Amino acid sequence: MLSVAVQVFNERGYDGTSMEHLSRAAGISKSSIYHHVAGKEELLRRAVSRALDGLFAILDEEHARVGRAAERLEYVVRRMVEVLIAELPYVTLLLRVRGNTDTERWALERRREFDHRVAALLKAAAADGDVREDIEVRLVTRLVFGMINSIVEWYRPDGRGMSEREVADAVAQLAFGGLRKAS
């Protein structure tokens, strides 16, 4: 049910989706859906939670916690791309959330918290002298997140294209060739 709901939300937009649309897409009655969830907002919360849990879990991984900030940052950027691709429909939905309901505002708040955690790593790496300091941290964070998040616009998991690893490598090479001080 959750994966069907996410697909419909991504196609029609969350606001444009009714329980009727969800019931038709899932091939089950509305009352069956209400048997499992309180309504479409609960489906949204579960879906964006899956994306957010995937992203926050990165920060608990060993390579994100131990070592020089610049290396931890590079690890996190690479893993963000991998999680984005592995959980593509869920992260796509998360990135399209606009803030009209409590659940959407909560999701935006959690996204901001994640952004801040990554920005803090970037600041630490700059303090270590490992990344350039001539661009404001907030701007760099936005641009690097922009590059990563844009992947949802074109990545198609059809098996013919690039793997998660290949895209993650390219993003890390591009972002860090630019971020790292020339030695």
Next chain:
Amino acid sequence: MLSVAVQVFNERGYDGTSMEHLSRAAGISKSSIYHHVAGKEELLRRAVSRALDGLFAILDEEHARVGRAAERLEYVVRRMVEVLIAELPYVTLLLRVRGNTDTERWALERRREFDHRVAALLKAAAADGDVREDIEVRLVTRLVFGMINSIVEWYRPDGRGMSEREVADAVAQLAFGGLRKAS
């Protein structure tokens, strides 16, 4: 009228906008609007044309035509950011076009053409040995465009924030620090 229409399209989505919405937002009657344009699709065409004309005009500028490919590419990337910010609502609309009508399909086709022109510059710069060749041209183009296009999500032209020039410098520094071969 055009700037009002673009604002409404960006707020409600093109599909979600009726002539009634446009008439109310502009404070003029529907028949007055029809006196000037055939319908909302003509307004969309004029609006995305303004964005596309701005982008294609970059390629005709001297620094985009003369010099080493890598320098021309850097110039184009910088100017893309400046045009995006100068024509923010128009480019925002262009980037949200999905391809449901003839005008939308035409806009997507023109966007692809622009992307190809920039990708060709990147290829030429790689052939000159001035930019890295270890990431596929199509992927680099997508990631750099993703970084640039993401600016529409957060840039607010309220006078308190960064200037077009500052954002353009940051994007160029980030993209080219990463793209350029370490010497």
